[in-house]
Amino acid sequence: MLKKTLAALAIGSALFTAGQAMAADYKIDKEGQHAFVDFKISHLGYSFITGTFKDFDGSFSFDAAKPEDSKIDVTLKTASVFTNHAERDKHISSKDFLDVAAFPEATFKSTSVKPTGKSADGKTTADVTGDLTFHGVTKPVVIKATFLGEGKDPWGGYRAGFEGTTSINRKDFAPKSMDLGPQSDTVELYFTFEGVKAK
Numbered sequence: 558m559l560k561k562t563l564a565a566l567a568i569g570s571a572l573f574t575a576g577q578a579m580a581a582d583y584k585i586d587k588e589g590q591h592a593f594v595d596f597k598i599s600h601l602g603y604s605f606i607t608g609t610f611k612d613f614d615g616s617f618s619f620d621a622a623k624p625e626d627s628k629i630d631v632t633l634k635t636a637s638v639f640t641n642h643a644e645r646d647k648h649i650s651s652k653d654f655l656d657v658a659a660f661p662e663a664t665f666k667s668t669s670v671k672p673t674g675k676s677a678d679g680k681t682t683a684d685v686t687g688d689l690t691f692h693g694v695t696k697p698v699v700i701k702a703t704f705l706g707e708g709k710d711p712w713g714g715y716r717a718g719f720e721g722t723t724s725i726n727r728k729d730f731a732p733k734s735m736d737l738g739p740q741s742d743t744v745e746l747y748f749t750f751e752g753v754k755a756k
Contacts, residue, residue: 580620583752592750612637
């Protein structure tokens with residue numbers, strides 16, 4: 558009886574461990590530049606400025622069977638802001654806005670992932686809640702995320718890809734930044750990236 562009990566415990570432990578090991582770790586493909594953090598903001602209510610951050614890195618863990626167990630951690634270099642206009646980028650980097658000298662990094666660390674169903678084209682969607690630290694201030698944000706797919710790549714690796722959107726009020730993070738009117742306070746963010754599975 559004791560042997561059967563021990564055997565059952567061993568099998569149960571093995572199955573539990575196997576289940577726990579299903580989530581795989583991925584490195585965001587910064588080297589191949591298959592990752593983007595883009596933004597859009599109104600310019601005085603007359604047009605929109607779009608741009609990107611060219612330098613960021615991060616990692617995530619993911620299991621398609623249990624997306625709620627996923628985690629992501631990203632660090633972004635604020636001085637890498639690019640809007641295709643050198644003087645504007647210099648101004649955005651100044652104390653009027655990003656103040657990159659004082660706040661060289663922004664970070665996002667997930668705290669929970671809640672599956673929300675399927676998109677119109679059948680892809681898995683989720684609300685990814687996490688702590689965004691920007692301009693020295695940390696606040697929770699929710700990213701509407703979509704799992705785009707996963708599989709082998711031509712170079713012997715294995716990849717998984719996602720996209721997501723959210724919006725923030727820049728005055729929540731930098732209340733003393735230049736006032737361009739309420740229409741220019743909302744910043745829309747778009748993310749898309751591939752991760753390469755750790756070997």
